Amino acid sequence: MSRARRPPGPVPGPEPPSGPTGRAGRGAASAAGRPLPDPGLQPERTRLAWRRTGFSVTVVAVLALRIALASDLAGALLAALTVLASGGLLLLCWWRGTGTGPARSGGRTLPLAGVGTAALALLAVLVVLRGVW
């Protein structure tokens, strides 16, 4: 990843071949003082990745909901916690997936999503263990 050493700017990084609106168009936009259009549509791709992740969370939430509806009281409480956790994770992914603000990466959302997924997995382990007892 020696490309990371280069200073920011129009880096010849991995990007699809630019069409008619390629380099000439970007140079013109830069000269006019407007922000450079992103050749790889990176912010959009990242937002779509968050949305895909949200769909994955939905599957987990539905499966957890099904367990919650079929459990006894203590199991249902645990399962409800699992459903709540997946709901929070879904909101997080939705928030990042539809954000129209400037392209920002990282921040606290990202570790929160990872740790939230791990917490979800642990809660689900408790739900399964509850079913055994």
Add this chain to the structure above:
Amino acid sequence: MGDVWESIRRWFDPRELRSVGNTPDYRFSLANERTFLAWLRTALALVAGGLAVAQFLPPLPLRHLREAMAIALLLLGGAVAIRAVDHWARTERAIRLGEELPASRFPAVLALAVGLGALLLVVAVLLRAVGGR
């Protein structure tokens, strides 16, 4: 144990991450974020698989084998999620410092674990087909 809490605190502190090295071309950060999200979806798929095994698999001849499979999948999913956050943070750091990207054996280990699990299932299905009638 203190080291663990320290690294968890670091994940959630964006200023700490931004204090090292130079700000890279944002496209690299976004690509790093999408890689993290792909790992997160892998983790969510494992969690969904665990939840599905727990509620859709019929009881198996071996006692609690179903629950053991579900818990193994869930714990694997949680581990993938935590490792995804850690790897994202270390990659971001390496990009900022212009260092080599962190090497990892985890993908190979995960692939071997999934392959081994699939092989065991094939054996189980074959045994059932041969001995079932």
